[in-house]
Amino acid sequence: MKKVKVFFNVLFDILLCTILVIVGIRFGPNLYYRLFGSGNTLWISERFSEELMEKNELVVFETTLSGRETTSQSAWLLGKVQEVVIPYSYTISFTVDLSKSRVTVEGNTIMVRLPPPRASFSKLTVDESNMKKRDWLYPLTPERYASIKTEIEQKLFHETSEKTEYLDAAWATAVKNMESLFKSVAEESEQGVTCDIQVLMEQPSPIPSDAETTSSTGLESPAPSFVPNTL
Secondary structure (H helix, E strand, O other), rough: OOOHHHHHHHHHHHHHHHHHHHHEEEHHHHHHHHHHOHHHHHHHHHHHHHHHHHOOOEEEEHHHHEEHHHHHHEEOOEEEEEEEEEEEEEEEEEEEEHHHHHHEOOOOEEEEEEOOEEEEEEEEEEOHOEEEOOEEEOOHHHHHHHHHHHHHHHHHHHEEEEEHHHHHHHHHHHHHHHHHHHHHHHHHHOOOOOOOEEEEEOOOOOOOOHHOOOOOHHOOOOOOOOOOOOO
């Protein structure tokens, strides 16, 4: 009877040791990392990533410009038959697409990689109460008026969307927003702010050109076909 009891005690000890070894192998490294290593940094990075996933496009910079545009049309022999002076305000917003962000941990630093800011929204507002026009010979039609507004908006977007001053201001705001979000997340942890953050701009991968695609596949592009002009 005593031998049976000893046998079961030994068996129990073996099973207990086996379970402890399995648990240690499965959860030990992660538990050790969280308790004694960079566990707080990992926790902050995970929470930070979750916060970014909840957002989509972040508006980081917005500016409004005011001005006036003068357009005219002339007719043969008659000269200028229409002149329109359009006062306007133009607002453009720059955003960062957070869905394309990447968060990694390097040592005790959280690395946040964001795509560059881009112009996403624009709005042209015309002050029609102060609009001036001379069109007694060639009345301004709704179609012509809509076309003029489209031309103004396209011109302003082209001038402002790639302006270095605006892009730099947008990126600086994006970095400040990431640092502020990092601080608020880190303060939620039990150990507080125990790591640093570094925000980097990650340029999008270039789209391969047709020539590169042809070279990589070894296929030649078909010769262009000639369609005679029958008009």
